[in-house]
Amino acid sequence: MKPDISVKLCSIKLQNPIILASGTCGFGEEIAKFLNLNKVGALITKTITLKPKEGNPPPRIAEVEGGIINSIGLENPGIKSFVKDKLPFLRKLKIPFFVSISGETEDEFAELAKILDKEKNISAIELNLSCPNLKQGKNLFGQDPKITYETIKKVKEVTSIPIIAKLTPQVKDITEIALACHKANCDIISLINTIPAMVIDLRTGKPFLGGISGGLSGPAIKTVALKMVYDVAKVVDTPIIGCGGIMNGKDAVEFILAGASAVSVGTANLISPDSAQKTTEEIENYLIQRKINSVKKLIGKSLD
Amino acid sequence: MKPDISVKLCSIKLQNPIILASGTCGFGEEIAKFLNLNKVGALITKTITLKPKEGNPPPRIAEVEGGIINSIGLENPGIKSFVKDKLPFLRKLKIPFFVSISGETEDEFAELAKILDKEKNISAIELNLSCPNLKQGKNLFGQDPKITYETIKKVKEVTSIPIIAKLTPQVKDITEIALACHKANCDIISLINTIPAMVIDLRTGKPFLGGISGGLSGPAIKTVALKMVYDVAKVVDTPIIGCGGIMNGKDAVEFILAGASAVSVGTANLISPDSAQKTTEEIENYLIQRKINSVKKLIGKSLD
Amino acid sequence: MPLRQILILNNKEITSGYFLMKLSSPRIAQNTLPGQFLHIKCSTNNNLLLRRPLSIHRVINKDTIEILYKVVGKGTLCLSKKKKGEKIDCIGPLGNGFQLPKTDNQKHKTEIILVAGGIGIAPLIFLSQELAKSRIVAFLGAKTKDEILCAKELKNMNAEIHVSTEDGSLGYKGLVSNLLKNKLLTLNSKLSIIYACGPKGMLKEIALLSKEHQIPCQVSFEQFMGCGIGICNACVIRTKQGYKRVCKDGPVFDAEEIDWEKI
Amino acid sequence: MPLRQILILNNKEITSGYFLMKLSSPRIAQNTLPGQFLHIKCSTNNNLLLRRPLSIHRVINKDTIEILYKVVGKGTLCLSKKKKGEKIDCIGPLGNGFQLPKTDNQKHKTEIILVAGGIGIAPLIFLSQELAKSRIVAFLGAKTKDEILCAKELKNMNAEIHVSTEDGSLGYKGLVSNLLKNKLLTLNSKLSIIYACGPKGMLKEIALLSKEHQIPCQVSFEQFMGCGIGICNACVIRTKQGYKRVCKDGPVFDAEEIDWEKI
Numbered sequence A, B: 001m002k003p004d005i006s007v008k009l010c011s012i013k014l015q016n017p018i019i020l021a022s023g024t025c026g027f028g029e030e031i032a033k034f035l036n037l038n039k040v041g042a043l044i045t046k047t048i049t050l051k052p053k054e055g056n057p058p059p060r061i062a063e064v065e066g067g068i069i070n071s072i073g074l075e076n077p078g079i080k081s082f083v084k085d086k087l088p089f090l091r092k093l094k095i096p097f098f099v100s101i102s103g104e105t106e107d108e109f110a111e112l113a114k115i116l117d118k119e120k121n122i123s124a125i126e127l128n129l130s131c132p133n134l135k136q137g138k139n140l141f142g143q144d145p146k147i148t149y150e151t152i153k154k155v156k157e158v159t160s161i162p163i164i165a166k167l168t169p170q171v172k173d174i175t176e177i178a179l180a181c182h183k184a185n186c187d188i189i190s191l192i193n194t195i196p197a198m199v200i201d202l203r204t205g206k207p208f209l210g211g212i213s214g215g216l217s218g219p220a221i222k223t224v225a226l227k228m229v230y231d232v233a234k235v236v237d238t239p240i241i242g243c244g245g246i247m248n249g250k251d252a253v254e255f256i257l258a259g260a261s262a263v264s265v266g267t268a269n270l271i272s273p274d275s276a277q278k279t280t281e282e283i284e285n286y287l288i289q290r291k292i293n294s295v296k297k298l299i300g301k302s303l304d
Numbered sequence C, D: 001m002p003l004r005q006i007l008i009l010n011n012k013e014i015t016s017g018y019f020l021m022k023l024s025s026p027r028i029a030q031n032t033l034p035g036q037f038l039h040i041k042c043s044t045n046n047n048l049l050l051r052r053p054l055s056i057h058r059v060i061n062k063d064t065i066e067i068l069y070k071v072v073g074k075g076t077l078c079l080s081k082k083k084k085g086e087k088i089d090c091i092g093p094l095g096n097g098f099q100l101p102k103t104d105n106q107k108h109k110t111e112i113i114l115v116a117g118g119i120g121i122a123p124l125i126f127l128s129q130e131l132a133k134s135r136i137v138a139f140l141g142a143k144t145k146d147e148i149l150c151a152k153e154l155k156n157m158n159a160e161i162h163v164s165t166e167d168g169s170l171g172y173k174g175l176v177s178n179l180l181k182n183k184l185l186t187l188n189s190k191l192s193i194i195y196a197c198g199p200k201g202m203l204k205e206i207a208l209l210s211k212e213h214q215i216p217c218q219v220s221f222e223q224f225m226g227c228g229i230g231i232c233n234a235c236v237i238r239t240k241q242g243y244k245r246v247c248k249d250g251p252v253f254d255a256e257e258i259d260w261e262k263i
């Protein structure tokens, strides 16, 4: 008997817990040639900003021990072009998709959400809080509980679409931020984004990436992400999307045991665009082997 | 012609830039059976507390992708036994050694420093600021610029031994903390300590480590540490000891280029107690290959 | 397009540091264009997560293709150790490929100028195969004579060959772009087209020459890649319309499209 | 004590999942005690950073030793793939080893009771070699009969052998501690000593029995290790005097020393 691998994120039903992470599946079109998108749990778009962004100078990616560092710099076509050119494809999918947005101020987040609120079929909006708050110098939105709270509040005022707060690991205490999300009635918490990192090119003696530093993702960050998911699951009951270095079914199960209701995979998509499918099968096999009839039974079980 | 690989950390001269990191060389005695200690740059003792500490329940170590996670829990015999049983061996070494200390309050740090101030031959005291400040709930000393500043100030009042602040990576902005160290006239900054992380044992579904979570070290954290060293070197001129995932000479050179005047190796010692020696040779070879006559020329060169 | 585990039929070192690998894949052999590449997982080790892009070097028959590669780092080193009979995980063919003259008539009339810098020769052999109807003039540049590859193959296709080496160990001493510059003064065909592949510096010189002589020019770029299929935007280069993806919008671009100032 | 690259003379699977590896090292062969272990780097891959502790199983002659190991995870799997002629990076011999009766006379008088749970037999063969002068009674327990190892070697040393298997496929059906319990009622020597190695649960049972029967008992522990040489405090177990390091203060402890309640 096949186990039940469907899960729920607030009101959103996913046929399985595997979500394609923001920035690692574009807007779905290209990856669809390698992966049957209608078989994944959900898809999160690349982060969209108000104006188009051209991103950082290349090289934009470096390969390091157990991971990769990217400094794409949020290259994206802007919300207008997204709505016109990218949404139609996404709407045809039979799975939920979430739109990731990022603003330079709290109001910009709200403005973006307002635009998306008018569009049909968007299952959730993910706030990418790992970007600098221009009103606060170089601080990121997700580094301050108050700003996190207010950004979510402002967004929730202008839309009834469920809101996901995607948190940055570069914080003093992730539970502080998660509590702020909870207080702001955030529907879902997604964590973690990449960890700031850099590489020096020994041939030149200079930083290797065009953007000087970037974000570390992949297996190297898995245990760090897992700890943050576990810590957050202890303090809030908001559903969690776990993310960071998930390369296979076992990794995914670890995050689910730590308290995630679903997981998102990033780096794995770049390496093999069909990895979501394999990861899903591996979760299923894990459940079959252990004679567990539903993946929901594993959620947060390590916390008991 | 052999290149000059000696470096200076404030007034302390090291014959080479390789330091054995705190907690990964004990108090020198055991590792001395595998490594000629008089050939390393310096040694930092395991962190000492006022009272003996028995540490966390086992298992205390897990092996993960690109690193290890430890939850030793600062097991140590306490300052009294350290002075009586461990210092005599260290004093006989011909290299500088630094004593790492940790307190539960700022005053405890000062108290420990006062005791050490009376002892001869200690080249520097390293303040392990990655430990919880009992007056501030679960916050770590090194997570707050003010507390970092005050701890260093209080210690500097009671001793003239040079002070090293060892920073935790679990912060919003490492430069804030480094600036606080600088303002407090800290002599040397050491970074980074391990990154909080955990492993879930899939056989039991529970956290694997006795201490539930621990600190990630090894290659997986190298690029994160490097970024922090680079960022700190940009804002302060305090000499830096770079640390995190240094496994060979190339890694060490990357840290030096990023702004470190010396580096400390941790995990590498556990794997091969003589790795410091190999790393030193590799730095030398790097310099010879590139015809650079002094390692000092590399310090901070990536920042130019 | 499915992912495939592809059988290695052969993997031999043809000159120090350069390997020729024969792969069995009817799907690729029958569906690829000159200039396209495979994105290859060289190892399952986690210090080598990303795939490596390698051009289709030759289509041998309807089942078999070849790649030609230089060992420059971890990925190509791992690849060089693979044995006949093993399988490798390849995505592809990917990318847009070179634009060829459309009709046989056009092919006949066009003079094809190939410019290869070092391992840049790799995709140009497949291209020459497809342009067998045309007159081919090939400019091969490398550091030293051992790294001048595929001259024999080109000769067999009746190509006119010009060689340059930086150390002067074979042919013209100097950069292949300078050699081309000299020859362009004497070559005189109205229907020429330049296809170039090699380091960025060389491509830039070639692009300048092509502009000067008003010869259409297509260049194939190398860029460190993430996904290879257009989803991550890691592989961009500057064009006059902003950044474009080498993996999806390229690797071949019209020289005119590129913002050479900013490269 | 220097680190050494040690030559593998042989590495063969003796029964499904269990390997016997012969190593050439005069230094180790001539300087080791029963109960000591080697700390072995099984791979240079960064997902396998730490060494793995394996007991000296036998000293064959003054140049050669053997280790006996069970494949349970990545490290032992890597080890099992090593071939004769390769070298491995070993630190050791490490740890304190078993305390033996001091004089030949004592050895003669003492009845040695060995208790092995599964792969716990590994160090006990070397111990038996050293105690050839004593009467040896060995209790071997395992899940199933295929995992009862070294019975022949023990027989050759004139040991009395008792076997238990959890599935009853050989000897007593049940745990080896229960088998020992039954036998202890009949054994009756004033100068007995128990040496035990196996899973913690078994050691605890044995320790209780030894206390009850007032027989001195030494137990050898397994614990996941970091350094293996006493610097990191990763490998501790609870003793009545607080945590002690298995690698340096052990792996052999007096059963009395251990705080069995908290294990």
Ligand SMILES: Cc1cc2nc3c(=O)[nH]c(=O)nc-3n(C[C@H](O)[C@H](O)[C@H](O)COP(=O)(O)OP(=O)(O)OC[C@H]3O[C@@H](n4cnc5c(N)ncnc54)[C@H](O)[C@@H]3O)c2cc1C
Pocket: A061, A062, A063, A064, A199, A200, A201, A202, A208, C037, C052, C053, C054, C055, C056, C067, C068, C069, C070, C071, C072, C073, C074, C075, C076, C077, C119, C122, C123, C221, C222, C223, C224, C225, C246, C251
């Ligand atoms: C479309 C396309 C087609 C190609 N076709 C061919 C072909 O047919 N034959 C061929 O030989 N080559 C070809 N190449 C080039 C080939 O892809 C590279 O040589 C190969 O990927 C190198 O991989 P590697 O692991 O051996 O080297 P790497 O170890 O990856 O080193 C390659 C370069 O990557 C950079 N780099 C990456 N990460 C880091 C880091 N962390 N720190 C510092 N530097 C870093 C450096 O510049 C380094 O020199 C092609 C490239 C492209 C884009």
Ligand SMILES: Cc1cc2nc3c(=O)[nH]c(=O)nc-3n(C[C@H](O)[C@H](O)[C@H](O)COP(=O)(O)OP(=O)(O)OC[C@H]3O[C@@H](n4cnc5c(N)ncnc54)[C@H](O)[C@@H]3O)c2cc1C
Pocket: B061, B062, B063, B064, B199, B200, B201, B202, B208, D037, D052, D053, D054, D055, D056, D067, D068, D069, D070, D071, D072, D073, D074, D075, D076, D077, D119, D122, D123, D221, D222, D223, D224, D225, D246, D251
């Ligand atoms: C002194 C001593 C002597 C020994 N002598 C022998 C001997 O002679 N023969 C022999 O066969 N064995 C011996 N052992 C046991 C042997 O050391 C282990 O079986 C071996 O280290 C296992 O390594 P592995 O990589 O194969 O397994 P691993 O993959 O390391 O798994 C082993 C165990 O490690 C734990 N573990 C470690 N990290 C993690 C993690 N991240 N998540 C979950 N679990 C984890 C788990 O409990 C797991 O079951 C000895 C042990 C000691 C301490």
Ligand SMILES: Cc1cc2nc3c(=O)[nH]c(=O)nc-3n(C[C@H](O)[C@H](O)[C@H](O)COP(=O)(O)O)c2cc1C
Pocket: A021, A022, A023, A024, A046, A047, A070, A072, A074, A100, A128, A166, A192, A193, A194, A216, A217, A218, A219, A221, A243, A244, A245, A246, A264, A265, A266, A267, A268, C226, C232
């Ligand atoms: C190339 C690349 C681009 C990314 N772009 C975004 C992005 O636009 N928005 C975002 O919220 N996260 C982005 N991320 C972060 C991922 O969504 C994910 O949080 C992170 O990579 C950790 O997961 P992983 O280890 O599975 O990759 C990006 C990651 C990568 C590797």
Ligand SMILES: Cc1cc2nc3c(=O)[nH]c(=O)nc-3n(C[C@H](O)[C@H](O)[C@H](O)COP(=O)(O)O)c2cc1C
Pocket: B021, B022, B023, B024, B046, B047, B070, B072, B074, B100, B128, B166, B192, B193, B194, B216, B217, B218, B219, B221, B243, B244, B245, B246, B264, B265, B266, B267, B268, D226, D232
């Ligand atoms: C087993 C172990 C014990 C450690 N104990 C201490 C300690 O007592 N005090 C301290 O400041 N750092 C301690 N550290 C951190 C190291 O000094 C070092 O900062 C960290 O491991 C990162 O360096 P690495 O990647 O080279 O190991 C310990 C690290 C390990 C692995």
Ligand code: FES
Pocket: C224, C225, C226, C227, C228, C229, C230, C231, C232, C233, C234, C235, C236, C245, C246, C247, C248
């Ligand atoms: S490599 Fe990902 S878009 Fe080109």
Ligand code: FES
Pocket: D224, D225, D226, D227, D228, D229, D230, D231, D232, D233, D234, D235, D236, D245, D246, D247, D248
């Ligand atoms: S393993 Fe390091 S002290 Fe025992």
